[in-house]
Amino acid sequence: MNTLSFSSLAQSLGEIPPENIIFGHSEPMLAVRSQLAKVAAANVPVLIHGESGTGKDIIARLIHGLSPWKSGPLVKVNCPAIPGTLLESELFGYEKGAFTGAYGTKPGRVEMAHRGTLFLDEISELDLSLQSKLLQLLQDGQFCRIGAQEDKKVEVRVVCATNRNLESEIEAGTFRQDLYYRINVVNLRMPTLRERRGDIEDLASYFLEYYNRKYNCRAKPLSNEVMSVLQKYHWPGNIRELENLIKRYVILGHEEVITNDLVSREPDFFNPEISFDGPIELKKLTRQAVRELERKVILKVLQQHHWNRKQAARTLSISYRALLYKIRDAGLPSNRSLRMRQAENSKVNAGVAAD
Numbered sequence: 001m002n003t004l005s006f007s008s009l010a011q012s013l014g015e016i017p018p019e020n021i022i023f024g025h026s027e028p029m030l031a032v033r034s035q036l037a038k039v040a041a042a043n044v045p046v047l048i049h050g051e052s053g054t055g056k057d058i059i060a061r062l063i064h065g066l067s068p069w070k071s072g073p074l075v076k077v078n079c080p081a082i083p084g085t086l087l088e089s090e091l092f093g094y095e096k097g098a099f100t101g102a103y104g105t106k107p108g109r110v111e112m113a114h115r116g117t118l119f120l121d122e123i124s125e126l127d128l129s130l131q132s133k134l135l136q137l138l139q140d141g142q143f144c145r146i147g148a149q150e151d152k153k154v155e156v157r158v159v160c161a162t163n164r165n166l167e168s169e170i171e172a173g174t175f176r177q178d179l180y181y182r183i184n185v186v187n188l189r190m191p192t193l194r195e196r197r198g199d200i201e202d203l204a205s206y207f208l209e210y211y212n213r214k215y216n217c218r219a220k221p222l223s224n225e226v227m228s229v230l231q232k233y234h235w236p237g238n239i240r241e242l243e244n245l246i247k248r249y250v251i252l253g254h255e256e257v258i259t260n261d262l263v264s265r266e267p268d269f270f271n272p273e274i275s276f277d278g279p280i281e282l283k284k285l286t287r288q289a290v291r292e293l294e295r296k297v298i299l300k301v302l303q304q305h306h307w308n309r310k311q312a313a314r315t316l317s318i319s320y321r322a323l324l325y326k327i328r329d330a331g332l333p334s335n336r337s338l339r340m341r342q343a344e345n346s347k348v349n350a351g352v353a354a355d
């Protein structure tokens with residue numbers, strides 16, 4: 001397993017994140033990794049771009065941990081979480097009497113990040129006036145507290161993250177192009193989990209070990225069948241979704257948790273991943289599409305017949321044995337797993353009723 005330890009960094013941040021980052025072996029992650037060391041050492045702004053749950057936070061923390069200012073503060077600002085009117089004072093601080101209720105002087109997070117890293121999460125949420133204040137900060141390291149007469153100077157490394165397409169925001173007039181160029185000196189694109197399927201096994205084993213230790217559980221390594229289900233799934237929630245799924249498996253202790261969960265997340269599970277990158281192999285693509293369609297039809301018919309497989313086989317005009325084989329092959333839940341799930345639900349409901 002290809003890992004990079006950052007437990008001491010995690011401790012210094014007072015959080016309990018995973019102790020290792022799994023870079024794995026997929027090409028897009030290897031590209032991120034090779035950029036990281038260079039990027040972290042040079043004190044330039046970095047823009048981390050990627051879908052939700054791809055690891056933008058974890059990478060921002062790593063950039064700080066590998067930077068020359070690693071012993072300085074890492075100050076994170078979750079832009080969407082702070083209402084627009086408060087964001088300016090939160091970021092840049094204020095002087096006594098700057099507005100009603102400003103009874104004292106308060107430094108902003110920009111100042112708190114002096115000689116450290118300012119991590120602006122979901123940067124596209126900054127309104128245009130704050131964007132221009134941030135631009136000034138990036139240009140000459142200066143900013144002005146609300147109500148202050150003079151500018152202040154800080155030395156700070158700015159790391160931004162977004163899951164939006166900032167170029168479209170520029171076209172729509174909601175994001176400043178000059179700011180985009182400033183924050184985007186280095187661009188790290190976090191690949192989706194769909195693009196790094198080869199790493200799913202390493203990630204799943206890592207989370208299994210991590211949560212077994214954390215919750216003092218003894219969940220077994222995943223079987224090949226379940227692993228192949230994980231390989232096929234679309235992962236709209238990326239690594240976070242995989243992590244939560246494995247956490248549930250560790251706590252509940254049986255693999256049906258995984259197959260049932262993914263099947264109930266239809267249609268994403270059945271979203272055929274047909275790639276048109278590189279040379280097209282028509283035969284392979286067609287086979288893949290047919291298999292996906294077959295899984296979809298079998299699931300629908302099983303649901304119609306409340307998982308009565310004999311009736312489903314009759315409706316599908318195939319033998320009972322052939323259906324059992326196809327269910328296993330497609331990683332669909334077995335009858336047994338369904339019964340376990342029902343029993344689980346009724347236990348939960350009984351618990352709720354008892355409360």
Ligand SMILES: Nc1ncnc2c1ncn2[C@@H]1O[C@H](COP(=O)(O)OP(=O)(O)OP(=O)(O)O)[C@@H](O)[C@H]1O
Nearest residue numbers: 018020021022051052053054055056057058239240
């Ligand atoms: N490479 C990785 N190795 C191990 N764990 C990871 C990795 N990437 C992400 N994770 C874990 O997945 C979860 C989601 O990661 P993170 O919060 O960094 O994603 P994000 O891109 O910032 O998501 P969002 O856009 O929703 O803020 C976290 O619990 C994190 O610890």
Ligand SMILES: [Mg+2]
Nearest residue numbers: 056057121161
């Ligand atoms: Mg994040």
